[in-house]
Amino acid sequence: MSYFPDHLADRYRRFKLRHFIPHQEDYERLATSGQNPEVMIVSCRDSRVEPEAVFSAMPGELFVVRNVANLVPPYETDGKYHGVSAALEFAVLNLRVKHIVVLGHSSCGGIRACVDHDATRQTEAEFIANWMSMLDPARERILATSPGGSPAELRVALEREGVKVSLANLRTFPCVQTLEGRGRLAMHGAYFDIATGQLSVLNEATDTFVPL
Numbered sequence: 001m002s003y004f005p006d007h008l009a010d011r012y013r014r015f016k017l018r019h020f021i022p023h024q025e026d027y028e029r030l031a032t033s034g035q036n037p038e039v040m041i042v043s044c045r046d047s048r049v050e051p052e053a054v055f056s057a058m059p060g061e062l063f064v065v066r067n068v069a070n071l072v073p074p075y076e077t078d079g080k081y082h083g084v085s086a087a088l089e090f091a092v093l094n095l096r097v098k099h100i101v102v103l104g105h106s107s108c109g110g111i112r113a114c115v116d117h118d119a120t121r122q123t124e125a126e127f128i129a130n131w132m133s134m135l136d137p138a139r140e141r142i143l144a145t146s147p148g149g150s151p152a153e154l155r156v157a158l159e160r161e162g163v164k165v166s167l168a169n170l171r172t173f174p175c176v177q178t179l180e181g182r183g184r185l186a187m188h189g190a191y192f193d194i195a196t197g198q199l200s201v202l203n204e205a206t207d208t209f210v211p212l
């Protein structure tokens with residue numbers, strides 16, 4: 001049997017003492033009344049990007065879906081296992097969230113793999129290349145419109161373009177289309193710069209990311 005890592009046990013005890021106990025009534029209320037978050041976040045799995053920290057959220061406030069490169073696949077009904085789609089459906093139809101935020105970020109490893117196509121060179125990588133191929137058309141669009149850009153510039157452009165692709169894919173879901181059309185669901189794109197802490201929000205009318 002392997003032992004639970006000491007540092008995780010220590011961190012847990014710290015959480016219990018410093019965070020849980022001071023907010024115990026909030027947790028008890030959440031346990032009995034259930035969750036009622038108004039915001040769904042689609043974020044990257046990157047350990048440097050913590051939506052709850054960026055938005056100063058308490059438990060129960062954010063419904064967070066995380067995956068490599070904060071991607072939402074398009075609406076598909078092929079009978080396969082669609083984790084993002086299931087989470088989206090639950091958030092929109094059951095929790096009735098009012099906002100969905102797709103949160104991209106700087107220095108994204110998934111985006112780097114898409115730009116460099118290096119995931120396919122990793123012999124044990126069975127899933128990343130196929131997952132990131134969702135952004136192949138966006139990568140080709142950027143290469144066509146901005147030829148001669150450096151790999152770093154291409155990565156930043158694709159990190160931001162990926163947010164727009166996920167928003168477009170979200171809008172292929174009938175439930176999202178219906179509720180956004182009725183004004184009961186608002187969609188947002190955002191981009192977090194890890195080094196500076198700057199959060200920028202997508203203005204879809206001008207197609208630009210505006211720093212907050």
Ligand SMILES: [Zn+2]
Binds near residue numbers: 068069070105107
């Ligand atoms: Zn990432």
